[in-house]
Amino acid sequence: MPAPRIAIFGLHLEANAFAPPTVEEDFRALCWAEGEEITKGAREVSKLPSELPGFYERMDETGDWEPVPLIMVAAPPGGPIEAPLFARIKDRMEEMLRAALPVDAIYVASHGASAVDGLEDSDGTLVALAREIVGPDIPIVVSHDLHCNISEKLTDAADALLAYRTNPHVDMRQIASESADVLRAMLGGQKVASAFIRLPLVPPSVTLLTARGPYARMIRRAEEVMQRDDIANVSITGGFAQSDLSKCGMTVNVTTWGDQALADQVCTDLAQELWDDRGSYVTNMMELEDAVSLALSSEKPVIFADVADNPGGGGRGNTTYVLRAFHEAKVPDCAFGVLVDPALAGEMHEKGVGTTFKAVFNREPGLYSDTFEAEAEILCLTDGNDIGRRGTLAGRKFDLGDAGLLRLTDSGLLVVVGSLRRQLLEPRMLEMHGIDIAKLHCVVVKSRGHFRAGFDEFFPPEQTFEVDVPGLVSANFSRLDFKHLPRPVVPLDPETVWTPGVK
Incomplete structure (x- = not known):
């Protein structure tokens, strides 16, 4: 059997709606890599996002494969990307992916909280485009920062979503390695099933530490559930409220080894636990x-x-x-x-x-x-x-x-x-x-x-x-003039009512 050809691309930006626009110079100063430059950087010390070395290392460990690197861009957190710039990034990804066909799978290493001037769902747009190009049967696995804002468009297009479980973030390579394992399993014929719930809860980022506090408790619960043999991954994301988007909110994402009913049930149960503890996501800052x-x-x-x-x-x-x-x-x-x-x-x-x-x-x-x-x-x-x-x-x-x-x-x-x-x-x-x-x-x-x-x-x-x-x-939301957050939402609207429902 020939070595599987794995296409790789990603966009790293945490978009803050209150910050100046992100321009091409911001990406060029941090990371703009295409083609074999990605493979080279992934196998040495570089400015590439840490997911890339982690993914390459695990794929190398687990068998033969052929990297098909497309484009990887990363900028420091800033305002939404200028629309013409995002169009060029998207077009370049599409051009390179179409030229690389056929591929056996796709790994998307994106931050997950990007946005574009006039387009709030840039991450979902890229993954949906990749799905359109390769068709319904090619595995697509996505990894995200836990400060991501997830859309239905993205979860519909991807087979599995894996997010960091540490904040401060020190597990990027580990999550990429786990993503590689999910891809390997799918390439071997293993089916997956996923469930996704977004809650009307946008916690201040200072409440999302994973060593202690309410978010740490939920991450531990996710890790407990992941000990089951029939669970591929559980990702509970904190989101990034300052993106000020309609898709902002904490999410629960569950991937099982082919059992949709199990994915739905576990996702619902964890989301309810998260919601029941919503009052704990309060800031404790010093004057x-x-x-x-x-x-x-x-x-x-x-x-x-x-x-x-x-x-x-x-x-x-x-x-x-x-x-x-x-x-x-x-x-x-x-x-x-x-x-x-x-x-x-x-x-x-x-x-x-x-x-x-x-x-x-x-x-x-x-x-x-x-x-x-x-x-x-x-x-x-x-x-x-x-x-x-x-x-x-x-x-x-x-x-x-x-x-x-x-x-x-x-x-x-x-x-x-x-x-x-x-x-x-x-x-x-x-x-x-x-x-x-x-x-x-x-x-x-x-x-x-x-x-x-x-x-x-x-x-x-x-x-x-x-x-x-x-x-x-x-992190004091009373200082910010939100315009697009879904309302009502906790903590801005403490009396918010929510009923679980898998998407």
Whole structure:
């Protein structure tokens, strides 16, 4: 029997409706790979999404196969994709898939929360197009981030959907490996059956940790059910409310080995459990004044997350609410990052290490991004390129753009400034600038939760706090002007009534 030909493509973007549009430059700066470039990158250290190395490795382990890589694009979280750009991505995928026919299966490695200006279901559109091209009998398996927004169009077109089960995300390779196993089984003649339920529940992202809390309890339940021999996968997704789409909402997705009635029943039971615990998805963030007081008084090192300006959710990474407050309070032994300001980073590189000057953050202010000025000394300059050592970025290349370290003269606050929108989730982003994290008393990160997997060696959960300040990714939904979320929905509409029904 000839080796199966597996087509591979994917789109990674977490679309935030309140952020500026995502343009081609955003993809080109992070990941735009086509054809054999994908296979090459999947088998070495690269900027490809981690699913690709995981999928290739498992397929290599389990037998002969022929990769048929099409196109893989990834951009930092941002606004919806510009429509002409998405059309080019879609057309390129279609062109390459048609040229590659026949294929025996398709693996789609997408984030799952993308959107396009004028088209909310870009992920479903791509998978439905692939199904149209290859017909009803070719297996299609899709993997998603757990912060995905899933449509009926996608679940109708795909045979199986597998989502991450860790947040912070450290299991991307594992989920891709499991996707490969499902594909192998289907290529061997195994049938699958799937069920899907979306609930009117859009939890703030800070409530979706998988080490503790209500979402962790549901992930453990999913893993318990997956111990059954007749269950192929259970994925319970948290969604991404800031996409502000009609398909937003937590979902339960169950795939069995050919038993539709079982898929429907398990899906319904888990969805009911999830709904019964809906009141637990509430935020527990700290007011800025309290964060300053704690930073000054804590006997143990502490880390604070400016979750509302997380570039990992579409924030610009340049708000100065926390920076200004900590500077004015002269919080000692404190590092802040990454403040995204290409103009300031460029000026630092022009002036050179050792220069003292007036650093102007956000010289062109915008929404939530006020100008902030402080005398500062340039301590270090880098090109922003390194390889992650822990958590989500472990073993992966990252790029902050031209970057450097400032020490604010009046407060001593250390500030890492970068040129590209990247969240501070990896210790190397500080260490590459000469910062010894173990000697700090306080760190402030522009991140939502992935920093926990990188910084937990320095800051355990009880020394980790989220700060409630304005921003494009606020977990305080009262700060956001939603227009397209399905209503009623919890937590915005606490009296919402729901009756389970499999789709």
